[in-house]
Amino acid sequence: MAAKKVDLLDIVQKIINLDSKMRFAAIIDSKGNIREAIMKTGKTNLKSQKEEEHFCKQVAQRRAMRKEFDRSLGKVRYVHVEREKVSQMVVYAKRNIIYFTMEPEMPINTKIRLITKIKKLTVGL
Template sequence: MSDPEFPIEDIKNKIKDILLEPEIRFCGLIDRNGELILGDVKSGLILLENDSRRRQMFQELAHRVANREGFDANLGRVKYSSSRREKVVMMSFPIGRYIILVVAEPHVNIDRLGWKIIDKLGKQWSEFQGF
């Protein structure tokens, strides 16, 4: 499942950096099949969903991201998308065949956090065209 052209080690370090943000609960790299490639939960936190439900959530996310690509030609590529729920904010950052999923505390300013994460992901993130 590894891709020699995709900077997995670099992304692993960026995920660690994103998890340093106080409002972040989880950050992970998901492939287009909805498989978690790597990721972590903030130390001391308990996830709100069990493994089976998380896998289902990752697969649904991958499906939604793939569906949005049909609008890229006219509207431009998605930088990130988010949903505010009662207990968490979920954000996805698509790149090629992968997605960074961030789960944050419900009180965050979504736009401020989104641009902060894009900044942490770096220039390559906004320019990476994928495959």
């Protein structure tokens, strides 16, 4: 029996629609290639296309680097970077990476709630 094809666009749309302060969501493969991505309507990208692609490559490289510490420290649950203009979050699925951004200074409990929902949406990836 053939494996069910996952609709990545549908998953990314669901992630973007989780909260009004979401800006961008992407599913990235282990090499850092963007498999699917959406910028929320009405939001402007803070990075150029080339910068976005370069950033995603680095996200994948950092995942590989963090794996070195999985045995001693445990697996990474999520990565959170708070910048002046945007909050950046990364969640690791089995074979893919989910990268999303939101407006800065959102309460941490809201971010944790979003991370939990995104992990449930992407459990099969």
